[in-house]
Amino acid sequence: xxxxxxxxxxxxxxxxxxxxxxxxxxxxxxxxxxxxxxxxxxxxxxxxxxxxxxxxxxxxxxxxxxxxxxxxxxxxxxxxxxxxxxxxxxxxxxxxxxxxxxxxxxxxxxxxxxxxxxxxxxxxxxxxxxxxxxxxxxxxxxxxxxxxxxxxxxxxxxxxxxxxxxxxxxxxxxxxxxxxxxxxxxxxxxxxxxxxxxxxxxxxxxxxxxxxxxxxxxxxxxxxxxxxxxxxxxxxxxxxxxxxxxxxxxxxxxxxxx
Numbered sequence: 168x169x170x171x172x173x174x175x176x177x178x179x180x181x182x183x184x185x186x187x188x189x190x191x192x193x194x195x196x197x198x199x200x201x202x203x204x205x206x207x208x209x210x211x212x213x214x215x216x217x218x219x220x221x222x223x224x225x226x227x228x229x230x231x232x233x234x235x236x237x238x239x240x241x242x243x244x245x246x247x248x249x250x251x252x253x254x255x256x257x258x259x260x261x262x263x264x265x266x267x268x269x270x271x272x273x274x275x276x277x278x279x280x281x282x283x284x285x286x287x288x289x290x291x292x293x294x295x296x297x298x299x300x301x302x303x304x305x306x307x308x309x310x311x312x313x314x315x316x317x318x319x320x321x322x323x324x325x326x327x328x329x330x331x332x333x334x335x336x337x338x339x340x341x342x343x344x345x346x347x348x349x350x351x352x353x354x355x356x357x358x359x360x361x362x363x364x365x366x367x368x369x370x371x372x373x374x375x376x377x378x379x380x381x382x383x384x385x386x387x388x389x390x391x392x393x394x395x396x397x398x399x400x401x402x403x404x405x406x407x408x409x410x411x412x413x414x415x416x417x418x419x420x421x422x423x424x425x
Contacts, residue, residue, distance in 0.1 A: 191223035201266040202228040213266050231266040235327060238281055242335070245289045249296045254335040257311070259284050265323030272322045280319060284329070287314045304331045 196202050196215030204211050204219075205227045214228070221228060242256040261280055263269050273279045291310050292300060300307070308329050315326040336344075378384055 188223050192221050194219050194221060194228055196230065199232060199234045201231050201233060203231060203266050203270045204228055210267060210271060229270055231263050231269060233263055233266070235260055235262045236277065238277070238284070240281065240284045240288060242333075243285055243289050243292070245292045247292060247297050247300060248294060251297045251340065252337065253292065253297065253300065255288065255292060255300075256332050257284070257288060258330045258332050259315075259326065260328040261315075261319065261324055261326045263323060264325045268321075268323030276322060276324060279322070280315070280324060280326075283315060283318060284311070287311055290314075300334060304334075307331050 194202065195218055198216045201213050201215045202219055203213055204221070206222070206225055219228070238259040238261070240257040240259055242254050244252065244254045246252055259280070263276070269276050288311060291307055291314075295303070295307075308331055311331075312326055312329040315329065319326055378388075
Protein backbone atom coordinates (compact mmCIF):
# COMPACT_ATOMS: atom_id res chain seq x y z
CA UNK A 168 0.00 0.00 0.00
CA UNK A 169 1.56 3.26 -1.12
CA UNK A 170 1.67 6.30 1.18
CA UNK A 171 0.89 9.52 -0.52
CA UNK A 172 2.77 12.77 0.02
CA UNK A 173 -0.29 14.23 1.77
CA UNK A 174 -0.22 11.43 4.37
CA UNK A 175 3.46 12.06 5.04
CA UNK A 176 2.83 15.77 5.52
CA UNK A 177 -0.06 14.98 7.86
CA UNK A 178 2.12 12.66 9.95
CA UNK A 179 4.83 15.29 10.16
CA UNK A 180 2.34 17.95 11.32
CA UNK A 181 0.92 15.48 13.87
CA UNK A 182 4.39 14.82 15.27
CA UNK A 183 5.07 18.55 15.48
CA UNK A 184 1.78 19.09 17.33
CA UNK A 185 2.60 16.23 19.75
CA UNK A 186 6.05 17.68 20.44
CA UNK A 187 4.57 21.14 21.06
CA UNK A 188 1.95 19.69 23.41
CA UNK A 189 4.61 17.74 25.31
CA UNK A 190 6.78 20.82 25.64
CA UNK A 191 3.80 22.72 27.01
CA UNK A 192 2.81 19.89 29.32
CA UNK A 193 6.18 19.27 30.94
CA UNK A 194 8.26 21.78 32.88
CA UNK A 195 11.47 21.32 34.82
CA UNK A 196 11.62 23.17 38.16
CA UNK A 197 14.99 23.59 39.87
CA UNK A 198 15.63 22.54 43.46
CA UNK A 199 15.52 26.15 44.69
CA UNK A 200 12.32 27.01 42.81
CA UNK A 201 8.61 26.36 43.19
CA UNK A 202 5.85 26.76 40.62
CA UNK A 203 2.48 28.21 41.56
CA UNK A 204 -0.05 26.71 39.13
CA UNK A 205 -2.88 28.90 37.86
CA UNK A 206 -5.65 26.91 36.14
CA UNK A 207 -7.90 29.18 34.15
CA UNK A 208 -6.79 32.05 36.40
CA UNK A 209 -7.35 30.20 39.66
CA UNK A 210 -4.43 29.22 41.92
CA UNK A 211 -4.71 25.52 42.62
CA UNK A 212 -1.40 24.29 44.03
CA UNK A 213 2.37 24.64 44.33
CA UNK A 214 4.50 22.14 42.42
CA UNK A 215 8.19 21.30 42.29
CA UNK A 216 11.04 20.71 42.33
CA UNK A 217 11.66 18.34 39.40
CA UNK A 218 9.47 17.64 36.35
CA UNK A 219 5.88 18.87 36.69
CA UNK A 220 2.94 18.27 34.36
CA UNK A 221 0.64 20.97 33.04
CA UNK A 222 -2.52 21.08 30.99
CA UNK A 223 -1.60 22.97 27.83
CA UNK A 224 -3.39 26.28 27.30
CA UNK A 225 -5.17 25.78 30.65
CA UNK A 226 -2.44 25.82 33.29
CA UNK A 227 0.02 28.68 33.69
CA UNK A 228 3.00 28.25 36.04
CA UNK A 229 4.53 31.17 37.95
CA UNK A 230 8.03 30.22 39.09
CA UNK A 231 9.20 31.63 42.45
CA UNK A 232 12.82 31.57 43.66
CA UNK A 233 13.19 30.42 47.28
CA UNK A 234 16.82 31.45 47.71
CA UNK A 235 17.85 34.38 49.87
CA UNK A 236 17.74 37.65 47.97
CA UNK A 237 20.25 40.40 48.75
CA UNK A 238 19.03 43.95 48.21
CA UNK A 239 20.99 47.17 48.63
CA UNK A 240 18.75 49.76 50.23
CA UNK A 241 19.62 53.07 48.53
CA UNK A 242 21.05 55.85 50.68
CA UNK A 243 18.28 57.64 52.54
CA UNK A 244 18.73 61.26 53.57
CA UNK A 245 16.57 62.21 56.52
CA UNK A 246 16.46 64.45 59.59
CA UNK A 247 17.04 62.99 63.03
CA UNK A 248 15.07 63.76 66.17
CA UNK A 249 17.56 66.51 67.12
CA UNK A 250 17.30 68.14 63.65
CA UNK A 251 20.53 66.79 62.14
CA UNK A 252 20.60 65.70 58.50
CA UNK A 253 22.17 62.27 57.97
CA UNK A 254 22.46 59.90 55.03
CA UNK A 255 22.22 56.19 55.77
CA UNK A 256 22.06 53.04 53.67
CA UNK A 257 21.61 49.37 54.48
CA UNK A 258 21.65 45.82 53.12
CA UNK A 259 18.54 43.64 53.28
CA UNK A 260 18.36 39.84 53.13
CA UNK A 261 15.05 38.05 52.65
CA UNK A 262 13.51 34.94 51.09
CA UNK A 263 10.12 33.59 50.06
CA UNK A 264 8.79 30.96 52.48
CA UNK A 265 5.23 30.63 51.14
CA UNK A 266 5.11 30.93 47.33
CA UNK A 267 1.32 30.73 47.14
CA UNK A 268 0.80 33.55 49.62
CA UNK A 269 3.49 35.65 47.95
CA UNK A 270 1.97 35.40 44.47
CA UNK A 271 -1.56 36.09 45.71
CA UNK A 272 -0.67 38.92 48.11
CA UNK A 273 1.67 41.27 46.23
CA UNK A 274 2.24 41.90 42.53
CA UNK A 275 5.98 42.68 42.62
CA UNK A 276 7.27 41.48 45.97
CA UNK A 277 10.91 42.47 45.32
CA UNK A 278 9.94 46.07 44.64
CA UNK A 279 7.50 46.08 47.56
CA UNK A 280 10.09 44.83 50.06
CA UNK A 281 12.65 47.38 48.86
CA UNK A 282 10.26 50.32 49.19
CA UNK A 283 9.06 49.11 52.58
CA UNK A 284 12.69 48.94 53.79
CA UNK A 285 13.36 52.50 52.59
CA UNK A 286 10.33 54.05 54.30
CA UNK A 287 10.85 52.06 57.50
CA UNK A 288 14.51 53.09 57.68
CA UNK A 289 13.60 56.77 57.33
CA UNK A 290 10.94 56.44 60.04
CA UNK A 291 13.38 54.82 62.49
CA UNK A 292 16.11 57.41 61.89
CA UNK A 293 13.58 60.23 62.35
CA UNK A 294 12.75 58.92 65.83
CA UNK A 295 16.36 58.79 67.06
CA UNK A 296 18.98 61.38 67.96
CA UNK A 297 22.35 61.55 66.25
CA UNK A 298 24.29 60.12 69.20
CA UNK A 299 21.95 57.12 69.33
CA UNK A 300 22.30 56.51 65.59
CA UNK A 301 26.10 56.49 65.78
CA UNK A 302 26.36 54.07 68.71
CA UNK A 303 23.23 51.91 68.37
CA UNK A 304 23.51 50.37 64.92
CA UNK A 305 22.53 46.95 66.23
CA UNK A 306 19.35 48.39 67.71
CA UNK A 307 18.51 50.01 64.35
CA UNK A 308 19.03 46.65 62.63
CA UNK A 309 16.74 44.85 65.07
CA UNK A 310 14.00 47.48 64.92
CA UNK A 311 14.07 47.55 61.12
CA UNK A 312 13.96 43.77 60.87
CA UNK A 313 11.06 43.62 63.35
CA UNK A 314 9.03 46.14 61.33
CA UNK A 315 9.72 44.38 58.04
CA UNK A 316 8.96 40.94 59.48
CA UNK A 317 5.64 42.11 60.86
CA UNK A 318 4.46 43.31 57.44
CA UNK A 319 6.11 40.80 55.09
CA UNK A 320 4.84 37.84 57.11
CA UNK A 321 1.46 38.37 55.46
CA UNK A 322 3.21 38.25 52.07
CA UNK A 323 4.83 34.86 52.71
CA UNK A 324 8.27 36.45 52.95
CA UNK A 325 10.83 36.15 55.74
CA UNK A 326 13.40 38.90 56.35
CA UNK A 327 16.46 37.02 57.60
CA UNK A 328 18.81 39.94 58.30
CA UNK A 329 19.10 43.71 58.03
CA UNK A 330 22.44 45.51 58.32
CA UNK A 331 23.10 49.24 58.37
CA UNK A 332 26.10 49.64 56.11
CA UNK A 333 27.10 53.29 56.25
CA UNK A 334 26.14 56.50 58.04
CA UNK A 335 27.35 59.67 56.34
CA UNK A 336 27.42 63.12 57.91
CA UNK A 337 28.16 66.52 56.45
CA UNK A 338 31.73 67.84 56.62
CA UNK A 339 30.69 70.67 58.95
CA UNK A 340 29.12 68.20 61.35
CA UNK A 341 32.19 65.96 61.27
CA UNK A 342 34.37 68.97 62.16
CA UNK A 343 32.05 69.86 65.04
CA UNK A 344 32.17 66.27 66.34
CA UNK A 345 35.98 66.32 66.15
CA UNK A 346 36.10 69.56 68.15
CA UNK A 347 33.73 68.11 70.71
CA UNK A 348 35.87 65.00 71.08
CA UNK A 349 39.00 67.16 71.48
CA UNK A 350 37.31 69.25 74.18
CA UNK A 351 36.23 66.08 75.96
CA UNK A 352 39.80 64.72 75.95
CA UNK A 353 41.10 68.02 77.37
CA UNK A 354 38.43 67.96 80.07
CA UNK A 355 39.33 64.42 81.08
CA UNK A 356 43.03 65.33 81.22
CA UNK A 357 42.29 68.28 83.50
CA UNK A 358 40.08 66.14 85.72
CA UNK A 359 42.82 63.52 86.05
CA UNK A 360 45.43 66.20 86.77
CA UNK A 361 43.20 67.83 89.40
CA UNK A 362 42.53 64.50 91.01
CA UNK A 363 46.26 63.84 91.19
CA UNK A 364 46.89 67.23 92.79
CA UNK A 365 44.11 66.60 95.30
CA UNK A 366 45.61 63.25 96.29
CA UNK A 367 49.10 64.79 96.50
CA UNK A 368 47.79 67.63 98.69
CA UNK A 369 46.09 65.11 100.97
CA UNK A 370 49.32 63.15 101.34
CA UNK A 371 51.31 66.34 102.02
CA UNK A 372 48.78 67.37 104.66
CA UNK A 373 49.22 64.01 106.38
CA UNK A 374 53.00 64.41 106.16
CA UNK A 375 52.88 67.89 107.66
CA UNK A 376 50.91 66.60 110.62
CA UNK A 377 53.51 63.89 111.12
CA UNK A 378 56.39 66.38 110.92
CA UNK A 379 54.68 68.64 113.49
CA UNK A 380 54.63 65.80 115.98
CA UNK A 381 58.12 64.59 114.97
CA UNK A 382 60.47 67.55 114.36
CA UNK A 383 63.50 65.27 114.18
CA UNK A 384 61.99 63.54 111.13
CA UNK A 385 61.62 66.92 109.47
CA UNK A 386 65.31 67.72 110.01
CA UNK A 387 66.31 64.30 108.64
CA UNK A 388 64.22 64.92 105.56
CA UNK A 389 65.94 68.29 105.20
CA UNK A 390 69.37 66.61 105.27
CA UNK A 391 68.28 64.06 102.67
CA UNK A 392 67.14 66.88 100.42
CA UNK A 393 70.53 68.57 100.73
CA UNK A 394 72.21 65.31 99.81
CA UNK A 395 70.10 64.98 96.70
CA UNK A 396 70.87 68.55 95.63
CA UNK A 397 74.61 68.11 96.14
CA UNK A 398 74.71 65.12 93.78
CA UNK A 399 73.49 67.16 90.80
CA UNK A 400 76.82 68.92 90.21
CA UNK A 401 79.81 70.64 91.72
CA UNK A 402 78.34 73.29 93.91
CA UNK A 403 78.68 74.74 97.35
CA UNK A 404 75.50 74.95 99.35
CA UNK A 405 75.31 77.41 102.24
CA UNK A 406 72.39 76.64 104.53
CA UNK A 407 71.61 78.77 107.56
CA UNK A 408 70.87 76.57 110.51
CA UNK A 409 69.47 77.40 113.91
CA UNK A 410 69.68 75.74 117.27
CA UNK A 411 67.06 73.19 116.23
CA UNK A 412 69.42 71.90 113.54
CA UNK A 413 72.23 71.24 116.00
CA UNK A 414 69.86 69.68 118.46
CA UNK A 415 68.83 67.26 115.73
CA UNK A 416 72.45 66.36 115.04
CA UNK A 417 73.02 65.72 118.75
CA UNK A 418 70.00 63.47 118.85
CA UNK A 419 71.22 61.51 115.82
CA UNK A 420 74.71 61.27 117.34
CA UNK A 421 73.39 59.97 120.62
CA UNK A 422 71.19 57.24 119.08
CA UNK A 423 73.97 54.81 118.08
CA UNK A 424 75.52 55.03 121.56
CA UNK A 425 72.25 53.88 123.06
